[in-house]
Amino acid sequence: MVIVMKADATDKQISEMLDFLTSLELKVHISRGEERTVIGIIGDKKKLKDKPLELMEGVEKVVPIVESYKMVSRTFKPESTIINVDGVEIGGKDIIIMAGPCAVESREQLFESAEAVKKAGARFLRGGAFKPRTSPYSFQGLEEEGLKMLREARELTGLKIVTEVMDIHSIDLVSEYADVLQIGARNMQNFSLLKEIGKIQKPVLLKRGIAATIDEWLNAAEYILSEGNKNVIFCERGIRTFETYTRNTLDLSAVPIIKKLSHLPIIVDPSHGTGKSELVAPMSKAAIAAGADGLMIEVHPDPKNALSDGVQSLTPEAFKMLTDEIKAISRIIGRDFD
Template sequence: MIIVMKAHATAAEIGEVLNLIEEQGMRAHISRGEERTIIGVIGDERHLDPQQWTALPGVEEAMRVLRPYKLASRDFQQKNTIIDVNGVKIGGDAVVVMAGPCSVESREQILETAHAVKAAGATVLRGGAFKPRTSPYSFQGLGEEGLKYLAEAREETGLPIITEVMGVEDLDLVCEYADILQIGARNMQNYPLLKAVGRTNKPVLLKRGLSATIEEWLLAAEYILSEGNYQVMLCERGIRTYEKMTRNTFDLNAIAVLKELTHLPVIADPSHGVGKWQYVTPVARGAVATGADGLIIEVHPDPAHAWSDGGQSLTPENFARLMDDVERITHAIGRRLLRSRDEAAHIAA
């Protein structure tokens, strides 16, 4: 059973719940987030009545959840979670597109890309300042310098920024600049990092591990949720299979499965899913048609000379065509594409 305390529950109210759990012969797992406290009841809970707990002062909700992932499950929350990032709502009727380069290479590069993706309608800017690379000799990112360039791009365009955090030691620094924290595929089961971002008040985009099952992925999300941070998005970015014609095998099935199993927003990353720019738009169309709440797309003003992932990056012109294609798909399935204000104003004119 999970007991969710109200946002402003007092220490005395929490203590009363903990005492009652012990009196019932159970153990409590308590997670204190910035917004609220969540108490997991550990033991044979079959004789417990959820209404017994909701009657206690300070308790918002108590419920049984049979799946191993509790807080991420639709059994816990039927209604879709909607995450508000500086006015950009992710998880609702509108499909959101995040776009930008794989790596922040220079001030000029990120500013040029930011203006280009906003002009095409993107509502979130992506860019890597810390890069986990397979080879230790590959470009690892500009670090804080890259974060500062991203912040400047946000100031100029108004786009919220998403960037990757690679370790607990970098979290405070990245939180100073980022609007959304990205947990990369290689860190999906970095449990200390998951717990640490769970104790922040920042939205988190959790990418699927290279060979992770859907249940393992949801349990990774559970680590974040159990620390009190409910602002979690799941990002399908392809899994490793025997197929070598594409960088990864993009798991379109996962989007449909997740929309049934969880209330969390689902984001698709066709750039990493296929690894070849010419396939990004077709896979993006399929992801939105299947139910994805958003896309994260790599865009570079000069992909042939990109410092990382140039082969899967779209030019601004190709990205604009992707946006038009995606918009037609959203209309066909009864949704809409959320476009940046500048682009929307341009269309209206």
């Protein structure tokens, strides 16, 4: 940590700051510049945790040096983490596709989706049984009934299941049916939920918060890892900006950034990230070209009659065409698909 003193800081203020720091048994280095004095702090920064040094007299600003997350950091663990979900590896050489309807609506809709996405090369079936919706009057999901349908679809197709868990009450319930627990964008900083999920070993798909910085996202994952669950997969799903043409602005630069800062895998959800089905294919190809480990894509056998997010869903035919293109790009950039 570096403390920059004000241009007009007095010698007394500077020596009081030094006294304070040494009273905490921290080592300091002082640089007296022409315009400012700068104090570098060495030692156990935990002693300064939550001390508002900015408020001490004569201080202009305090510059942190070390990031606040540890276990998710590539500095902490240089080699990439591969997460094994019952035999399917995420973060390895293979590009992994998770696909299916936004919400589980019926046995027929789900099974038809599942067969279609499997045929096109998906390894995971997605589908919400508990749905976070802006309005309390929108369809809230089939809940446990939906989970049971997901399990049936798993048995029929062999696809792994990824589905959202919305609160600490239902972690056990959802874990019974799902292979990967999804934490939605609105819950990315639901710290109670993160801590509880950190206590189990089920893989977690952690969506980026609607306006979360990369740093906050890494810290949200740190909540899970610090409790013991090391199986976190990031999922970029668009951030909120001023642009209204798209539902969100898909931030594909998050892919190489997460790859650089963390050892954990990252996939991309272009369906929520754009909100328009015609943008899903180009952004899926772009995500893979940028280095993503996989994709999460909404596919619905009959988008016009979908109960949720039909506007951004692909038909099974469009999805098949897309996975063929993904396959070709994957090989070009040294990845596999299937």
